[in-house]
Amino acid sequence: MRLTPGQYVLRKLPHITALFWALKILATTLGETAGDYFSQTLGLGTLRSACLLLAVFLVAVTIQLRASRFHPALFWTVVVLTSTAGTTISDYINYTSHLGQLTGVLILGSGLAVVMLVWWRSGQTLNVENVATLSGEVLFWIAVVFSNSLGTSTGDYLAGGLDLGLRPAALMLTAAMLLLLAAHYFTKLNAMLLFWIAFILTRPWGAEVGNILSRSPDRGGVGWGNAGASSVLIAGLVVLVAYQTFDIHRNPLRPLPLPANRHTGQPQRPNGKVVTIAAA
Incomplete structure (x- = not known):
């Protein structure tokens, strides 16, 4: 589909x-295995x-916010950092x-609810x-930090607080995502x-799977350790990010119209480079 002549904003966030x-x-x-690597393996x-x-994370997200368009490697690095930091915040x-897993769920869930309300x-x-918009992207990243921290607490509560165990909790979350x-x-x-x-549920699922990969068999895992599991996950992430980068070079993301406030219609500060599409 051709774009009509006018000004547009280059996308900063990917297609879903x-x-x-x-x-x-x-x-x-x-994020789960890397967070545990820093806090536990490195002591x-x-x-x-x-x-x-x-x-x-603050350094990386600042670079992301200042970027002019979507860069897969940068975007997913920031997502990994929100998840890694979220693991340690939750723990x-x-x-x-000593507040407990349920308290962690309530604190982080309430924080996420407040962020989403402010965003709306x-x-x-x-x-x-x-x-x-720049403000919209800032709110997005704050929501991601809260959702990834909440995910760790939720996963821990399901597996430990409710005494489901790692694999049953992972299966339950898999069923929820299929629904x-x-x-x-x-x-x-x-x-x-x-x-x-x-988006929120993928985080506790990742927490459970990360723990299954890293923990010893006597604790319900497969015994790869935090370093081994992280290495395998990094390799998979690098391959998919490389593919996404190649795909975007071949099929550039469609730009967005100049942003306006949903309530007032007033123009807002764009978060990406503004480009002009000339008439054919």
């Missing part, structure tokens, strides 16, 4: 496709690991602070594919709502 979900699952699973502890990883709340009331679209997939294709439920539920 099967490739997006594959990368999201790999990135969030890696930094949850507080120091959380501070370190949040600092690295600090649940275990180091700000007049920005919650449709990730169509985020074209969401069916709802997307066979019902008229709001697509944006289904997206955010799936």
Whole structure:
């Protein structure tokens, strides 16, 4: 489809496709094993690991926010960092602070709810594919940090707090995501709502799978260790990011119209490079 002449904004966030979900699952699973690697294998502890990883995340997300268009390697690096930092933040709340897994779920879930409410009331679209403002992208990344932290607490609560065990909890979350997939294709439920539920659920699923890969067999895992599991997940992520980069060079992302506030219609600051499409 040809674009009409006028000004557009280059996309900063990717299209939501099967490739997006594959990368999201790999990135969030890696976040679990990498977070545990810093706090447990390297012995930094949850507080120091959380501070370190949040600092690295802030540097990476600043680069992402200043970028002029979508860069797969940069975008997914930031997602991995939100997940890695989220693991250590959750573990600090649940275990180091002795607040417990359910309390962690309630604290982080409430934080995410507040972020989503602020996002909605700000007049920005919650449709990730169509985020074209700087403030909308900032809110997106804050929501990602909360959702990935919440996912770790939720996964730990299902496996440990409810005493389901790693594999039954992973199977239960897999069934929930399959139901969401069916709802997307066979019902008229709001697509944006289904997206955010799936986005949140992939994180506890990744937490469970990450723990299954890294933990010893006597603890319900396969015994790869945090370093071994992280290495395998990094390799898979690199392959898929390389494919996405190649695919975008071959089929560039369609730009977005100049953004306006959903409530007032007032123009807003775009988050990407503004380009002009001339008349043919």
